[in-house]
Amino acid sequence: MKRIITAKVKNRSGVLNRITGLLQRRQFNIESISVGRTEHEDNSRITFVVDVEDFQKLEQVTKQLNKQIDVIKVSDITDKAIVSRELALIKISSNAQLRTEIQGIIDPFRATIIDVSKDTMSVQVTGKQEKIEALIELLRPYGIKDIARTGITAFLRGQQPSNQEQTPFSLLN
């Protein structure tokens, strides 16, 4: 099962290496990972999607991450009310005749054209992963030359539904 985990970490050299190394040697698969500064200049936020077998494995992931000295807080936010976004850059084959047609496809996705050359054009799209996948599928017939994706970044919504049943994944909760 895929889980979205966020980690607030100290902005120190090697911290990403510590985390990816840890996940690798404990045999956890990382689907995607994105890192960036937070509102606090000493801290970074890492959002990753991991593929784990069961809740026991998941609990080990979060506990092992929490053990790292430079990791301040780890949360599995998969089952919470969250906002998650990914950004993708897609370069496709196109020519002058096709441009308007493609424009028509990407418009409903609120994607934008960010680069045009004689026989290619590049599109930028942000949103949930499903949306990005959908756009990629629609553009595939035109010939995709290159894709660059950031992986998901996410955080909790401002308000969590109060009556939501939270299934505790940890014995310690």
Added chain:
Amino acid sequence: MVMSNQEQERERKAEAHTPKTGADLLIEALIEENVETLFGYPGGAVLPIFDALYKKKHLFNQVLARHEQGSIHAAEGYARISGKPGVVISTSGPGATNLVTGITDAMIDSLPLVVFTGQVNQPVIGTDAFQEADIIGITTPITKHNYQVRKVSDLPRVIKEAFHIATTGRPGPVVIDIPKDVAANPCQDSYDNSFHLPGYQPTIKCNPLQVKKLKEAIQQATKPVILAGAGVQFAQASSELLEFAETHQIPVVNTLLGLGTFPGEHELSLGMGGMHGTYAANTALYDTDLLINIGARFDDRLTGNLDHFAPSALVAHIDIDPAEIGKNVNTHIPIVGDAKYALIEMKKQIKDSPTFKAWRDVCLSNKKEFPLWYNEPTEAMIGQWVIDKVFKATKGEAIVATDVGQHQMWSAQFYKFNKPNRWVTSGGLGTMGFGFPASIGAQLAKPNDLVVAIVGDGGFQMTLQELSILQERHLPIKIIIVNNQALGMVRQWQEAFYSQRYSESIFSIQPDFVKLAEAYEIKGVKIEDPHDFEKQLDELIAYDGPVLIDARVLQQENVYPMIPPGKGLNEMIGVKP
């Protein structure tokens, strides 16, 4: 070295005028941490540090091992026995990589170490410079934390943090990598050593509500058992454990590293559990309906096949490291915190319990019916017998350090530890070559106590160069080589599981260990006859100085009882002669 007042005054004045270098700050930090014993080995990148140490050498007991692996195992032995962090200094590159085995060993056995490694000058880091190794990259998976210091003024804080991290929570090794220029350069900026680690706040006091759950479980239980690990020793909770077990009359099983945390000769002690544990211990772990794990990590050598581990038990697990809880064994009552606090809370909450007399009697009759055994030797000595004799000759009061293999298991079986902090062995990593240097650290930690190093002929040959230290430091360690001229445990497995194909496990040639001892100016004795051994042992133990005893034992002897690999606690073999 004693200095006159005038000299000291002059030195103080000279110091006041020259700005402090990184190396000076390091020494100051070591003094502040009350470090007395240093296990260091010099080299190019740490010349500034050793130069600063030279000026302050009257403040430290510096021990020069003959190989960095010796330094770090000695530091481990020191940490295990003293309860204080072991401090190691080595140079960059090979000096640092020679520490890797010991760092890993300390990590898996939770020993507090602070390891300083030299590094090449900062401008050439990353250029494959002479004696450069990426020791941060290498040690990240095997340390509790590590640092490379980039600014001289960071050193005091980093060192303070490192000692804090190494010694608190679940102890472990911390590496501080110091580029040569950081050690050599004067500190131009102001510095202070205060720190804040928001990501490192170990839970010491357990949640009383979880203890309440344990209380309820005890009320319901009919067959409870305590599994006591090294966490009890780190928490110094042996007396609380004893009181708890006695109050409720619950039998106690020890892990290998937990030996001594509960008195080995106590009525309620079932001995060691696991692959070479006692029948009584393993049967109790199998039959129990309430397993109370205090400071043990459910290692696979203890549990055997997990499907047969405590199959009908409710599991309560007290551990300071939450990641250990539920890692291997499904746990119903997790209690995160220091074992001592937990036991104090348990005493407060759990006043009375149902009688466990029927269960207790079953455990004790198993203990009586199926004791550890060996066949009394007539002509040739055997390892079990040798260790039993050593146990009796030392009245069970020695500090015992072992290497890894058959002699280690026999020591765990036949040397009954009644007190904590007496047992030094490499458990998790199973590091051959550990025992002898570790005994040196143990003796340095307790200079007035009797230290016995029980080693195999294989492991001893991995680190025997440290014999130099015995004479140099007048350490009266008694080394007993349980010499079967083979890698006994490997040989045993090849006999049992590889149709007696003894691939590379039998030594065709060995050094003359007595001559070797004499070469290091140590008394050496070779004994083959059991009567000679019995006759000479008391005298050799009492000998004022180091002794090496080459005890020749039967090669074919195996460690029993045993849970064969992949089998469960209920599938022991060799339970009776």
